[in-house]
Amino acid sequence: MSSQLSPAVTLHNVTYEWPDGSVALDSVSGTFLPGRTGLIGRNGSGKSTLLRLIAGELSPTDGTITRIGDVAYLPQTLTLNTATTVADLLGITNTIAALQAIEQGDVAEHHFDTIGDDWDIETRAMEQLHSVGLSNIALHRSTNTLSGGQVMIAALTGLRLRTAPITLLDEPTNNLDRSTRRHLYRYIENWPGTLVVVSHDPALLEIMGTTTELRAGTLTTFGGPYSAWSDDLAAQQAAAEQAARTAKNALKVEKKQRIEAETQLARRAAQGRKASTSMPPIIAGGFKRKAEATAGATRQLMDSRIASAKMAVEAAQSLLRDDEAIHLTLPDPDVPRSRRIAQLHDAHQTIHVQGPERVALVGPNGVGKTRFLQHLVHRTEPMPGGATGELLIDRVGYLPQRLMALEDNLSALDNIAPYAPHMTVGELRNQCARLLLRGDTVLRPVGSLSGGERFRVHLARLLFAQPPAQLLILDEPTNNLDMDTVTQLVDALSEYRGALLVVSHDDGVLDRLGITMTVEMTSGGGLRVMQ
Numbered sequence: 001m002s003s004q005l006s007p008a009v010t011l012h013n014v015t016y017e018w019p020d021g022s023v024a025l026d027s028v029s030g031t032f033l034p035g036r037t038g039l040i041g042r043n044g045s046g047k048s049t050l051l052r053l054i055a056g057e058l059s060p061t062d063g064t065i066t067r068i069g070d071v072a073y074l075p076q077t078l079t080l081n082t083a084t085t086v087a088d089l090l091g092i093t094n095t096i097a098a099l100q101a102i103e104q105g106d107v108a109e110h111h112f113d114t115i116g117d118d119w120d121i122e123t124r125a126m127e128q129l130h131s132v133g134l135s136n137i138a139l140h141r142s143t144n145t146l147s148g149g150q151v152m153i154a155a156l157t158g159l160r161l162r163t164a165p166i167t168l169l170d171e172p173t174n175n176l177d178r179s180t181r182r183h184l185y186r187y188i189e190n191w192p193g194t195l196v197v198v199s200h201d202p203a204l205l206e207i208m209g210t211t212t213e214l215r216a217g218t219l220t221t222f223g224g225p226y227s228a229w230s231d232d233l234a235a236q237q238a239a240a241e242q243a244a245r246t247a248k249n250a251l252k253v254e255k256k257q258r259i260e261a262e263t264q265l266a267r268r269a270a271q272g273r274k275a276s277t278s279m280p281p282i283i284a285g286g287f288k289r290k291a292e293a294t295a296g297a298t299r300q301l302m303d304s305r306i307a308s309a310k311m312a313v314e315a316a317q318s319l320l321r322d323d324e325a326i327h328l329t330l331p332d333p334d335v336p337r338s339r340r341i342a343q344l345h346d347a348h349q350t351i352h353v354q355g356p357e358r359v360a361l362v363g364p365n366g367v368g369k370t371r372f373l374q375h376l377v378h379r380t381e382p383m384p385g386g387a388t389g390e391l392l393i394d395r396v397g398y399l400p401q402r403l404m405a406l407e408d409n410l411s412a413l414d415n416i417a418p419y420a421p422h423m424t425v426g427e428l429r430n431q432c433a434r435l436l437l438r439g440d441t442v443l444r445p446v447g448s449l450s451g452g453e454r455f456r457v458h459l460a461r462l463l464f465a466q467p468p469a470q471l472l473i474l475d476e477p478t479n480n481l482d483m484d485t486v487t488q489l490v491d492a493l494s495e496y497r498g499a500l501l502v503v504s505h506d507d508g509v510l511d512r513l514g515i516t517m518t519v520e521m522t523s524g525g526g527l528r529v530m531q
Contacts, residue, residue: 419465
């Protein structure tokens with residue numbers, strides 16, 4: 001049935017170049033149909049750039065984009081902007097200002113135009129916030145006092161209030177706890193109009209009706225959710241691997257037959273030379289020319305068959321995916337098991353972190369986990385009545401939830417270099433390449449990088465430091481990362497011999513990190529060691 005629907009978004013040979021001339025997308029064509037579509041692809045493939053083009057934030061260098069109506073857009077970098085209010089996130093600031101102006105006696109016509117039919121917008125907004133568990137958050141509240149998850153769900157609520165024909169969501173489950181994710185899934189299952197979601201969350205991708213992959217500048221659409229797409233891809237890759245093996249074996253056979261043919265031709269030539277000694281020169285010359293012609297035809301046939309076999313191998317191998325992987329080997333920070341690393345306090349107890357322990361800090365959105373980590377790392381004031389703590393070592397690496405510390409106008413290389421003064425530029429570029437930050441990517445302004453690439457820049461600053469950190473504090477470290485990269489990062493961190501303090505809502509990640517202690521932060525500011 002979906003094949004009969006008219007596209008909501010059509011891209012025709014869309015190319016986008018960054019101001020420095022590097023190409024982000026090259027002649028991309030495709031469509032997005034009404035309904036729910038999961039847009040997937042490796043980090044750096046151009047998914048976020050594509051959404052910004054569809055939303056109108058960027059203009060194509062070449063090509064055209066056609067839309068059936070207005071576009072509402074939730075960016076991946078939403079939580080980086082802290083100079084906003086809840087009303088800004090909901091998109092109702094101007095409407096509320098117009099309502100307040102009228103209440104104060106200003107009856108200018110433009111206020112009524114701004115309000116339209118939304119005279120009850122404040123009531124509806126608060127009802128929507130209440131429905132997603134944000135009932136005690138005022139509309140004028142600054143977003144820098146909210147958790148990343150609260151910011152995300154409030155912005156999603158604003159998009160739902162707007163009801164645009166086309167909605168684009170870039171990594172909407174970043175920072176969301178389990179309960180809030182369930183709210184989001186229910187939200188999305190009933191989302192009106194066209195919805196395009198960039199995500200690496202398998203559960204979210206599973207409620208999409210269509211899966212579209214952006215890979216090597218090509219959009220490919222599959223009529224089903226992520227698991228069906230993944231199964232189909234696995235079957236295709238298995239068939240391609242079998243075809244590649246068959247083609248390689250066929251090439252070996254052709255090469256072997258070529259050698260055998262050359263051997264036969266050499267024998268015949270030797271026999272011909274021996275026989276020609278007893279023949280008249282004219283007859284011997286005729287036999288020689290005929291033998292050479294036969295040999296030439298045989299070689300041409302064999303060469304043609306080898307060339308065809310090589311083309312078959314190349315065609316089969318072109319269908320195989322050879323995705324690049326992060327290769328991290330973390331240095332040993334030499335943390336004795338008897339060494340006290342940190343102390344975490346609440347009103348009733350002190351929790352000791354000792355040696356290379358791996359501690360997970362868990363709890364619902366808004367309980368104060370991120371603020372607690374900031375208190376630990378930067379010695380900021382703790383939440384009133386909340387948990388406190390202190391670090392007992394100096395060599396600490398901190399990866400914040402909101403990756404705000406980067407200089408967006410500087411290149412990735414310039415952002416990393418001050419943190420690794422012991423490395424030459426060549427060494428630094430080699431190490432960056434192990435994080436898949438290679439070529440022109442390390443020279444581009446950080447502001448033009450994808451969320452996953454920005455994360456790698458932060459990770460490089462953390463991991464390239466000398467001496468290496470004895471404690472890594474990671475706040476939602478897998479945000480914005482594709483699933484393959486998450487696996488590679490977790491594999492590397494699982495081999496890290498220092499201490500870890502991790503905030504994550506992904507149970508799979510915590511399990512694979514080998515967490516030795518889980519500490520739950522409660523809404524009253526307490527800490528509870530979970531069994």
